[in-house]
Structures are given as C-alpha cells and as structure tokens.
Amino acid sequence: MKEAPLLDVRDLTKLFKSPRGVVRAVDGVSFRLEESETVGLVGESGSGKSTVGYMIMGIVPPTSGTIRFKGAEIPADVSRRPRQLKKNIQIVFQDPQASLNPRRSIRRTLELPLSIHMAQRGRQRRQAVNELLRIVQLSPEYAYKSPTTLSGGEKARVAIARALASQPEVVVLDEPTAALDVSIQAKIINMLVDLQREMELSYVFISHDMSLMRNVASRIAIMYLGRLCELAPTRQFFETPLHQYTKMLLSSIPVISREEEELRPAKVSSEGEIPSPVNVPSGCRFRTRCQMATEICQQEDPLHIEVEPGHHVWCHLLSTGEKKQGKELR
C-alpha cells in the first residue's frame, strides 16, 4: 500500500448563492499532492482554480467534499483547524499589493506569523525576520520599509517570505507572478524553485500560463468551468494532450520560437468564451465550444478515465468504447 499523499483533495465542490441563481464555482474536483512536487492548476478566468486554492486554505469552506492532509481529514473551515495544521499549509495570494497591509512595516508583517506559529519574540524573532528576508533575496534594510515603497517584484518576495515564515509543508501559490514583467517573473520563479528544493516544499501552483507551468510543474491539472478536464505528468501532458480543451488552449499560446511552434498540437480553432457558471451547460461543460461534441456530451457527464498510469481525462470522445475500462478515480 502506498503511503498517504501529503494533500488529498476529493470531490471538492463550492456553490455560491447569487441573486441570479447558484454559481457552480467548483464542481467535484479531486487531486493529490505528493511530497516535494508541484501540481499546476491551470485554467482560464472563471474556471474556479483560485477557489480550489482558497478551499485548501479553509478560507472558503467547501459545499461538499473532503481535504486530507497526510491521510487524515481536516476541518473545512480555517477557524476550526488546529494551529499546527495552519502552520503547515500556507498561501501566497495573487495580488501582493492588496494582501500586504500598507500600514505595517515589512518587519511587522513578517513578525506576526513568527509570533503565532513559531512562538518567537525579541532578538530571536528579529533574527528570524532577517533570515526570511535573506532567503527571498532582500537586504535587511527592507525590514523597516513600508509595502507602499516597494516595487511589484519586491512585494511578491515579501508575500513569499510571509508564507514561508511558519516553515510550512504545503504552499498554495495563487498566480504569484501574474502582475509582473517577464524579467522579474523569471527571478521570482527561479527563487521559488530553489526554495522548494532547500525547504522541501510542495506547491499547488495556480496559474493561467501554460508555458510557465511547463517549466515548473511536475503534474498539470486543467480546469474548465469548475471541473477537471485533464490531469497528467507535465511531460506526458505536453507530448500527448488528449482533451479537446487542452488542445485548444495549447494551440492558442503565442510562442516565440520555431521549436515551440512545432511542439504545439495541430491548431484547434478557438471558438466562443467560457459560459457563465450560473448557467452551466448540461453534460460535458466544454461541449458548447467543442467541435467534436456529439449527443452524448450533452446528455451525460463525461466519465473519468485513466488513459495511462497518471494520465487522467474526462471526455466522452475517449471513454466511448473504452467504457468498461473506465474505473473510478482511486
């Protein structure tokens, strides 16, 4: 029997009530995170990827579904989670500008998690702040600055330092570099990769950038309108994409060299836009934009199939004829 994964998310569902009806933000998402790996959660805006991150953190309690950490189920709501657990699962929010308190100096921002989770104070805590700044490659003077005086890249570094203060095992990275220029992004991502190795971290990396995920993720999960479409180890994912949506995404990426052009799958013409999560299409969520959609796609939810070990797809096109082999996830 295999050891329990570090994080095991099962059938996570989140429905929001709105005046216009029920918003199906996330609808039955399951995946695992093994130790020291990076799972890339990729999708377009409105696909529910950030909501999955918030549910792992307990900030948004799921409507149904379970989250297990090292084999044991954990409370859905962050307020009912023991401190030891909160220490172990941390998040870097999407917008460092909004997630850093402008009235707190960097030192105070970083001291808070150190006091709460590491029971540090006085000189020991000051040294810990300096150490945190060192690992995100900022000089000690930054401790006395205000977030408002920092550049975007520096703010991202502080947000990362804050998440790492409690020495977590799992870090949810919610588009930490989405607002940054590529030359700055490269620095931050390289730093994150180095830190992962040094501190034995496991990342749930939420992003919309496939090229970036190709370089940092060990496995990639594609989300569309609250559901998973395809989940595979990175190399396999890019070599043999199977879901029509994945192919559409990959063939839409603007690339900068001929080698990359050759790697993209044959052009799947991109049509339409992601529908409203209030009014989700019946059956397969993607059928309204899929050129290969047939009647069954409209009537039934696609079954999960494991095409190759570790390569999961949710698509009728692949499951018809193979239905007998289609087995439940796990």
Added chain:
Amino acid sequence: MTEPEPQLRIENLEISFKVYRGVLKVVDGVNLEVQPGQRVGLVGESGCGKTTCGRCIVRQVKPTSGRILFSSTRLGRTIDLHAAPEKERSMAGREAQMIFQNPGAALNPVFTIGDQMRAAIRYGSRENVAGRGILAKAKAAIKEVQIADVDRILRSYPFQLSGGMRQRVCIAMALATEPSFLIADEPTTALDVTVQDQILKLLRSLVERRDTGIIYITHNLGVVREIAELVYVMYAGTIVEAGPPSMLFDEPVHPYTCGLMESVPRLTGVGFSKGIAGSIPNYLVPPPGCRFAPRCDRAIDICREKKPEIREIDNGRRVACFVTGGNP
C-alpha cells in the same frame, strides 16, 4: 528605387512630465516608421513608455520635442500632428484610432453600446452621416467583428457583455469610421488565451483586408511575433532594437533583448534564465549614457557616458548599442 513615403514617422520624440520632485524624462528620442498597411509591434516591459508613445500619436499627450509626421489620405499630404493648424490636425487625427488595453474602462458604463457607437461614428466619419446612415454603419461594424446578435449588442450596456465581447465592440468602434491607421494598446492583455487568439486573428484579418497601418503595443513577445511584420523593442523610453520578428526572435542582438528572450518561459520546458538584474531606471535622474547600461553586464565605459545611436547592422535590422552588433 525610392523609399515609399511612410504613413507615420516619429522623429526624435521626447516626452517629459513635470512632477513635484522634478522632470520625468519618460520618452527619450524615439524614432519609428510605419509604412502604409504595415503591422508594427512595439514591445517593452511596464513603464518603458510604450503607451505614452501611442497616446502621443492620438494627441492625448504632448511631445516635449520631436515630430510626429502623419500622411493623411483625407488631406492628401503629410502633416505634423502636433504643429499643424488645429483644423488640419483634428481632420488627420481622426484617421488614426486607438484601441485601449482595458475594454471595461474604455467604454462608458451608463450608455448603451449603440449610443457609444453612434457617437464614435458621428465624430469620426469622413463625410457627414446622419440618422439611418449612422445606424447602418454601426451594425456593419459590429457584424465585421464577428458578433452574431447585432441588435442585442447595440441595446446592451457594457457590463452585460463579457470581456472578449467588449474588446470586439471597442475594435468595431475604432474601425467603424474606416481609419487608415490604428494604435492597439495591449488589446488582449485582459483576456484569456483562447479569446486572445480569436481577437488577434480578427484584428489581423481586418487590418490586412483594409490595408490599415497598425502599431501593436504589448509586453507579450509571443503576441507580437504572431501579429507584427516589424518589431521595435523599447527599454526605458528608448528604442533599443528593431527588425523583422523572425530575425529578432531567433538572434537578438541588444543585451536587453537577449535578456528579455531568455526570461520568457518556453513550451519546450528548457527552463529560463535568472531574469535581468536590477530594475528600470528612475526617470527623474536617468543614466546619462545608454539607459540600459546600469543593468548590462557587457557595458563598457562609453556606455555610461554617451547615448548609443540606433544604426543599421543588417538588412532591416537596427540596434542601439556600442558593444554588440559589430563595430559601427
């Protein structure tokens, strides 16, 4: 053979802004040409002055020095967009339209799309159009950006449309008055890749069919490679390198362009560099020589003292650097 007259020529454009702490020298001697019907890409990172240049062409920003020459088909001659008599300027100015980065902010939330389209057509059209003529033009323009349900869109308010739809409307609005020149300022940055792909295709086919010249401003190198025939790379208010995308992307010459290319994550998964050290200079006290010199690991003494002139190194390729691209 004589060079054809460019549709747009920017000569030594400098733009400064006075602020409390001094003068921000944002754009520092930009030279740029667009031939009739040419698709030109202007790439650079945030804060490099690319949008300021675009806004200067549509006369939202005044240049401190330099000229912007525009060959007007309506006037039948070339005028300086910032120095000619007001009547001529506004006449020629309407031939150049701009598509903005954020379609949500570019549209007025309290008027319907139809109202806004009509206003744009009434103001920007070559001849006087009224009543039915305007509506017909608006409908035709909406159809052209591949929106099926024309009447519903014209009745809608911007908030009732998705991001992709809004951007299509903005493009329709810009093209409704048949401009001979377009400035697209990051029109797809706020959109998802699949929608971006559609908008790029649409924009490209529209400008190709009408033979409209376009400056496409973006920070995304992949997008520029897809749409442009000629690319200008901008850094801190200066053009550092220019050339056709195939050459520029395969063999960048300027150290900044090289650093930028190496920072882009690739689909091949070969990893990427550690980025470019340092950050964009302070525009209050920009470096006296090459503006990239403080971050450049190949900089020599002259780079810190003298501004490099942009010079031709190869067929159609230009670079502003003392060190790379062979000796001048």
